Structures are given as C-alpha cells and as structure tokens.
Amino acid sequence: MNQFFRDVWQGLHATPKYLQSKYFYDEKGDKLFQQIMKSPEYYLTRCELEIFTTQAERISALICSNLKAFNIVELGAGDGFKSVHLLRKLREQKADFTYYPIDISKNIIMQLSKKLQKEMPGLEVCGLNGEYFAMLEKIKQQSGKNKVVLFLGSSIGNIPFEETASFLRELKARLLPGDLLLTGFDLKKDPAIILKAYNDDAGLTKAFNLNLLKRINDELDADFDPDRFEHCPVYDEQTGACKSFLKSTARQKVRIGEEGWIHFEKDERIFMEISQKYTAGQTDELAAEAGFKPLLHLFDSRKWFLDALWQ
Numbered sequence: 001m002n003q004f005f006r007d008v009w010q011g012l013h014a015t016p017k018y019l020q021s022k023y024f025y026d027e028k029g030d031k032l033f034q035q036i037m038k039s040p041e042y043y044l045t046r047c048e049l050e051i052f053t054t055q056a057e058r059i060s061a062l063i064c065s066n067l068k069a070f071n072i073v074e075l076g077a078g079d080g081f082k083s084v085h086l087l088r089k090l091r092e093q094k095a096d097f098t099y100y101p102i103d104i105s106k107n108i109i110m111q112l113s114k115k116l117q118k119e120m121p122g123l124e125v126c127g128l129n130g131e132y133f134a135m136l137e138k139i140k141q142q143s144g145k146n147k148v149v150l151f152l153g154s155s156i157g158n159i160p161f162e163e164t165a166s167f168l169r170e171l172k173a174r175l176l177p178g179d180l181l182l183t184g185f186d187l188k189k190d191p192a193i194i195l196k197a198y199n200d201d202a203g204l205t206k207a208f209n210l211n212l213l214k215r216i217n218d219e220l221d222a223d224f225d226p227d228r229f230e231h232c233p234v235y236d237e238q239t240g241a242c243k244s245f246l247k248s249t250a251r252q253k254v255r256i257g258e259e260g261w262i263h264f265e266k267d268e269r270i271f272m273e274i275s276q277k278y279t280a281g282q283t284d285e286l287a288a289e290a291g292f293k294p295l296l297h298l299f300d301s302r303k304w305f306l307d308a309l310w311q
C-alpha cells in the first residue's frame with residue numbers, strides 16, 4: 001500500500017474529512033497552478049514578482065555580505081518563476097553558489113532544471129524531487145556549505161497556523177549558524193480580494209481542487225464523480241485563514257480500490273487546503289517563536305505581500 005493511498009484513506013475516514021494539499025501537484029495540477037498564477041484574481045504571484053524584480057539587488061547584496069560560498073535551497077520551487085530573478089542577480093554579483101530546488105512534483109523539477117540549463121548555462125543546479133525535510137537531509141550529505149533557503153509563493157500559508165512555528169523549528173534544526181531564510185507571506189487585506197484569488201471567474205482554482213479527485217481516480221482506482229462536488233472557499237477575517245473545501249452535492253458513496261467505500265452526506269465537505277494570511281507583525285512573532293532573527297521586510301508597492309528575510 002503506498003503512502004498516497006494511506007493518506008487519502010486516512011483523510012477521507014476522518015471527521016471532518018480532509019485531503020493533503022501536497023497531492024494537488026501531479027502534471028495536470030502543476031499546469032493548472034501555473035494558469036492560476038497568471039489569472040487576474042491571483043494577485044499573490046504578481047506581488048511577489050514585483051518584489052523580486054525591483055528588489056533582487058538588495059536581497060542579493062545582503063546575502064553576499066553575510067555569506068561567502070553557499071547553497072540556495074528552494075522549498076517547493078515550482079517553476080522558479082520569481083526566484084530566477086534572484087539567481088540572475090547573484091550571478092551578476094559573481095556569487096559562488098549551487099541552486100538546489102526541491103519539489104514533491106517530479107514533473108515540475110524536471111521542467112525547471114531543463115529551463116535553467118537553457119536560460120542560465122553554467123549555473124550549478126541540483127534538482128531534488130521529494131518532501132522538504134527528506135531532501136534537506138540529502139543536501140546535508142552532499143554539501144556542508146551555508147544555506148540560503150527560499151520558501152516563496154506563500155507556501156508557508158499552506159501549513160495550519162498553529163503548526164507553523166513547529167515546522168519552522170524543524171527547518172531550523174537542519175540549518176547552520178548564519179544560514180538565511182527568505183519566506184513569502186501573503187498579508188491580510190480586503191477579504192473580497194483574498195476570496196476571489198481562490199475562486200476565480202475562469203474556474204481555475206475549482207479545476208485545481210477537483211483535479212485531486214481525478215488524480216485519486218487515476219492513481220488509486222477510485223470512482224469519484226467530480227461533477228458531484230462543489231468548490232467552496234471561505235475566508236475568516238479574524239483568524240486570517242482562507243480555507244478551500246469540496247462539498248458533496250448529494251448523499252453518495254465513492255469507491256476507492258477494490259472494496260473500499262467512502263460515504264458522503266449531502267453538503268458534507270472535504271477540507272482541501274489552508275492559505276493563511278498574516279500581518280507583518282505576526283511574521284516577526286513567528287520568527288521569534290521559531291528561533292530566527294528578522295533581518296529585512298520586503299513589501300510590494302501595495303503592501304499586499306511580504307518577503308521576510310530571517311537569519
């Protein structure tokens with residue numbers, strides 16, 4: 001029995017039901033996420049891109065003044081759309097580094113490695129397909145250099161708020177004194193703007209969520225009918241938690257594998273993903289809680305997004 005099956009089985013037998021969002025990213029999921037990033041409603045990518053295009057020099061100078069030779073390790077690198085701007089700046093400044101993008105999607109890691117070979121010949125790239133911490137352990141065996149860890153795109157928001165400090169402490173346990181961490185946080189703003197980013201008019205976020213049911217059908221021999229589930233994101237302004245659910249539109253039974261059955265009541269929901277929103281102050285508190293020192297806040301011009309550099 002593989003891990004994907006075990007996680008799906010456990011999540012769909014829990015009360016309330018849930019699925020782990022790391023499983024969104026198969027080949028179709030990667031493509032849908034890239035389309036989401038270009039959609040007019042998904043402001044997050046454009047905000048962070050603005051930070052990386054206008055302030056890469058500042059980030060690069062700060063890294064180079066702190067560290068001589070280092071590795072750039074990117075957690076959940078995706079297509080590296082924003083990080084390439086920093087990689088270019090670091091190369092211009094003749095920095096001595098190897099780039100280790102980590103991603104659970106084999107497809108996206110292969111795409112990114114090929115793209116970088118073509119666009120930045122000579123850049124030392126070592127793509128790693130797997131989970132964040134397992135891959136950090138692999139890097140530790142290959143190189144003892146200091147690290148600059150990138151955790152962009154607000155992926156940190158996909159960790160439940162109450163678990164984020166312990167995730168960061170686990171990350172810190174794998175770092176060396178002097179290592180740097182640059183994390184993208186989506187900031188609290190008009191709730192309507194936030195909610196729209198997870199419920200775009202073209203239906204991309206809906207397709208992205210439903211694609212996980214299709215992946216379960218394909219890889220775990222299940223018979224989900226995606227047409228019998230509705231995409232329902234909700235945002236709680238007080239807690240900053242934006243949560244996506246799939247709601248069963250009917251009382252139904254879904255088969256997984258040869259004889260596994262999951263029962264759904266009408267309107268019963270599967271919790272799919274959290275996208276936690278922060279205030280800048282909360283990110284500083286998080287740094288302190290996890291044992292990091294905040295060095296720099298980098299905002300976009302509207303202050304909708306923050307890339308925080310910590311040591």
Ligand SMILES: C[S@@+](CC[C@H](N)C(=O)[O-])C[C@H]1O[C@@H](n2cnc3c(N)ncnc32)[C@H](O)[C@@H]1O
Binds near residue numbers: 033076104152
């Ligand atoms: C929200 S996307 C962000 C991608 C990229 N960082 C960006 O800013 O555009 C999250 C990425 O992290 C990867 N990912 C999610 N969970 C992961 C995990 N536990 N370990 C490794 N990669 C993961 C996904 O495959 C996906 O490419």
